[in-house]
Amino acid sequence: MADEGDWQRSLLRELSEGGTSGMHLDPPERSAPEGQRSDPETVLPRRQAPQHTQPVIRGPRAPQVPVPAPESVPTVDPRLAIALGRPQHGDSMAARTGRSLRKLTTSAAQEVVEGTRLAQEIQQPVTTGRVIAVTSIRGGAGKSTVSALLARTFNHYRHDPVLALEADAALGTLPVRLGAESVRWSCTDLAQILNPSMQLTDVSGYLVPVKDGGWLLPASQGRVGAPLDVPAYRTVTLALRRYFGVTVVDCETLPGEVARTAMDTAHARVIVATMTAEGVNGTRVVLDWLAGLPHAALATTVVVLTATSPDATLDPKAAAAHLREAGAPVLLLPYDRHLAQGGPIHADKLAQATREAAMRLAAEVMQRAVKAR
Template identity: 75%
Template sequence: PHPAPAPTLDPRLSLALGRPRHGDSLTRRAGRSLRKLASSAAQDVAEEARVAEQLQQPVTTGRVVAVTSIRGGVGKTSVSALLARAFIHYRHDQVLALDADAALGTLPVRLGAGEVRWSCTELARLLTPSMTLSDVTEYLVPVDGGWLLPASQGRVGAPLDLRTYRKVTLALRRYFAVTVADCESLPGEVARTAMDTAHARVVVAPLTAEGVGGTRIVLEWLARLPHPALTTTVVALTAASPDMPLDVKAAATHLKEAGVPVVSLPYDRHLAGGGPIRTELLGRATRRAATRLAAEVLERAVRAR
């Protein structure tokens, strides 16, 4: 039987969100426009072209990017959505956003999906080697030129088991050049497995002493895995407010000592709203950081075996 569609967000909450805010304040946008008039944009254009080239490089087999963090509420799903959007925007092949956090996954909301129907667990039971891309996409949610596979129907569901995660990611690699898996927080079993088996990894670290310290421990664990997991890992450093007590440069330096690149995602008023992410409303610094993060991740995923 076909499951009935379920809304990703209660209509009352949609109304409560009101009009989404721009990531940058009006004052900041006006100031940037004046500075832009007074300076050359050649350097910015060159950097954007370099990043676009990185993001458009071909992949021989489907690449899986796993995103996790040491705890919830630090922007893990926002980072997953930003990565998926960047890959969808720049690439000309198929991109999948996979919600692998069945307990409280909110990736469908962040990607702007109005409703969901089939879940990861349900699709795992239906997948066969003879299925074509069009067969598979019948069970997925279209999002801005890419595809989404929810973990559940917006309810607290049973934890995603390892067998299901492995079956789905392995099977769907045939159809999708890049899969972004928004995993549960560590030390969850699926998160640990995803970090161990993915082609590239993103660890989302909150800009707090506890968050940076805990993330450094995760990086040391990755360094001890039997294959070179650390060389395909990138840290996304996230700020929960415009005035974080921890110095960004000091935090990034501490994490880089483990041998990984660190991309800082600044506080963004639009992301902080918690609703559907609209790329045009993101702050300029956020858009650039998200694109750079996606390029760093793909560069490592392509090099992975």
């Protein structure tokens, strides 16, 4: 950690010089006293996201010919957006009432202590940006939902910039889950523009500011087109690591080429599996593949079992035990009515168990990412 101070000072200097590009970010706030900002009950935004402006590229390696800006495209067709309905709470009214009563008992103090411990693990300092890849063996497992929860949790508890990067060009849902109303620049577009002379304030002009904080880089504009390729993914992730303390990558499903590259090059990995026999069995195959990679990929991998239905019949303990045999920790993301509803994720609507699971996952993944190469 010897270079930690220099890296953070350099980052703060870039943030404070944001006026030349028409954008400004508040410097990271100081660490809160013990017990503050660690209660998993409420996840609130830490700062107001800056407005999107046209970026300015400085330096001798800037493009000689301006790159035409793509048109801004809504993430959800306006004709469909009006049909989303009112978001419901992940917990029932009875569950919320019972939790309020439990706060009056001694167990509430234990929850605060545990929340503080997890927050400290999530806030671990890094000397260079950490990349966390999230994938699954098949679609519908909830990897975009898990990616969005991770990005929101890291952004809430950490004091350095956090990026959610979508590496799934198959009409991925990460922008919708993060509440982005529209997208413009894609990962492939940015790969053609990035150069070493750019500062954070330049790069952020190409990104989507997330309402609750943090940044988003989509893989596409929600249209069927050329898929994201490995060279573009490598270019973007390697370049952006210097600007963001944590990058959460929502990958395509395995065994896609970009997903395999992301899993092989990330500092930590999250594999999302549904609470079904086929989901658990396929994920075990992936874990065995990771165990055979030349470096210790399995040691930096966490499995998330998602309950996509309240009527799941598979025994979660048996499923977790089967996956743990491969050597990776397994966490459960319980069924949440708000998440199952689809659409943007509202932090204040998440079930208490979901918030706690997101904190445990973020802490578990961060522990492994910090220790990685």
